[in-house]
Amino acid sequence: MLTSLEWTGSLLGLVGAYLLATxxxxxxxxxxxxxxxxxxxxxxxxxxDRYGLLVQQAGFMGTSLLGLHRAGLWPRRRIAE
Structure with a gap:
């Protein structure tokens, strides 16, 4: 299970980097x-049990969510008028 997570995370990270670089x-x-x-x-x-890696990935998740928002893939909230 852990090996699958490690490789999945690594490969998806590379795919993401490649897509953005294109x-x-x-x-x-x-x-x-x-x-x-x-x-x-x-x-x-x-x-x-590697909490430094966990903190790093939590920070990267914040940048991913910001990227989703800026790319228009994260739903924008409408403020009631």
Whole structure:
């Protein structure tokens, strides 16, 4: 299980980086890959008791959520008028 999480997180992180680097119409989906990679690596970090890695991935998750929002993939809240 831990090995699967490690490889899933690593490969999804690479996919996310590649998509963003292409600077194409599909680039914004790299943020989804990053978010999934963050989740996988956070569970992996918990499984191996590495809390520094957990904190790092939690911080990266924040940047992934910001990227999703800025790319228009995170629903925007409408303020009632």
């Amino acid at each position: 600077h194409s119409r599909v680039s914004r989906y790299g943020w989804i890959a990053f978010l999934a990679a963050n989740v996988a690596m956070m569970v992996f970090a918990l499984g191996i």
